[in-house]
Amino acid sequence: MNKSMQKRLIYRILFLVLTILIIPLVPILIIFVGVSSPEYVIKGTLNMDLSQTEALNYLDIYTSFLRNIIKFDLGTSTASGKSVISIVSSGIKESLIIVIPAIIISYMIGTLIGIWTEKSKRVDSVWNKFQFVFYVPMIVISYLLLYFLSFVGVDFLSNIKYMAAMAVLSVYPIYVIANALKKTLSELRNSDFLLFHKAMGFTAGKIWQTFCYKFIIIDYLSFFENMVIFMIGFLFFVEMPFGIHGMGYKFVIAIQRFDYPVIIGFCIFGIMLLSIVGLIVEAVKLRLDPRGVGE
């Protein structure tokens, strides 16, 4: 790995550490801003009795919360009395059942459409005309699908709800992947790089196999991070209509109940998880990218 790659990774780690240091300021901000019953919020996030919280100063609150975050103790729900981490972890399993297959489906269908549109002009023109369909927000697709499936008599207590949610979640990523792949393929096909290697005596198949797949994998990795952010961020748009008790559903319920420790816990967990995913993706991407070699 060269120097610029190392620098970029170091910066990412630095900002991740900064994020961890900034987050414990939230309970202090809550006291300042005066959200409804801040003492309950502090009690929930720090796992303390109300009598103990009164004796704390700002530094104690900050250090206690930072210590708790490092120990991955995100406090207790003010609504249910359960630990936040147990609520978050119970939601993860349900959410992963939808998110992982949705990512795989998005890549598979997006790749097929991308290749197809690049190969056939007719398909490309049809694709260009109907792209607006992918702009329809997923909440709308969820509602329509839910209504349609109920209309045809599908039992939503069965696993079909996971499949429907998975399909809805992958609609927009399919559009992004197909378009980006089409662009990459078209750029590669017309690149000097390809012409140069052809002149060197390589066959087109050999060039694709040896070099071009790397560019496509790098492209795929670039979408991966944004796709995970998109899917986890908007999970509640599919989990609420289909009644899947995943992270999104629990997040909405926490907001409805003004359960601040759980809301803060979900946000911290989401930010940490996605930052770490981003860090790994960046490291893999920089390792694979031949353009970085010898900089």
Place this chain on the structure above:
Amino acid sequence: MLATDLRKYNLLIIIAFLIIVPLCFYKYCSVNTIVSIFSPPSWHHWFGTDIIGNDVFFKSFNALFIALITLAIVLPAIYLGGLIIGCVLSYFDNEKVREFFLNLVHYWVTLPVLLIAVFLLILVGAGQVNVIGILIFVLIPSQSLYVYNQMEEAKKQDFVIAKRSYGFSKAYIFLHHLFPFTKNSFNTYTLSRMPEILMMDLAFNFLGLGVQPPNSSFGRMLFDGLSFMFSAWWMWVFPVILVVLLFVLVYWVAKSSLDKEKQVRYE
């Protein structure tokens, strides 16, 4: 060119007509009607009424108006904010400072913006004004990164190098050459963010963090409609139709801007 412009204006007039005329006519129709709760679409209430007797037609158009206002405020704000930050980053050549800010913006762009925005909204409290402020705050970094990248690309153009060699000042080149050269792509990029802004607005309102009663929003109407999905279909079907129309309109605007930019680039 003139024909295209006229066609565009005609379309805008038709859209305005399609919104204003039914509203005026509806106002006339719905006068002196008995307040009815949870009633299906009828002559007096075209889109029906909700659980507390609010008219879904008025609620839908109120939500559409608020969504358009949000868009009209957020778009210019992120355009200007992104332009200023991106230009400042590109203008000053202090490598260390620039590197730090660019890495910070890169990091910000890869964070889950929606979660951060929800996090901030919980702190500052619910309300559409707060939503607009937070949307501007979370969207400016990615906008400035785009502006910066475009400026850096433009700096490599031969005409910019030639102007520099003539001895023109940096500020002059930025103002008279770099900005006009990259302006079209900023416009297109900003317009292409409309679905993202609307989607986030929809999400905040779905969570109940945006518009508060007596005003209404599509997100909240859809959330309320979920409980009555099968018993009162009119509570969600009409907002869904308007949301789809809004997104298709936004797609059309973004696409025509992109086509225009492509045309200018290849001319």
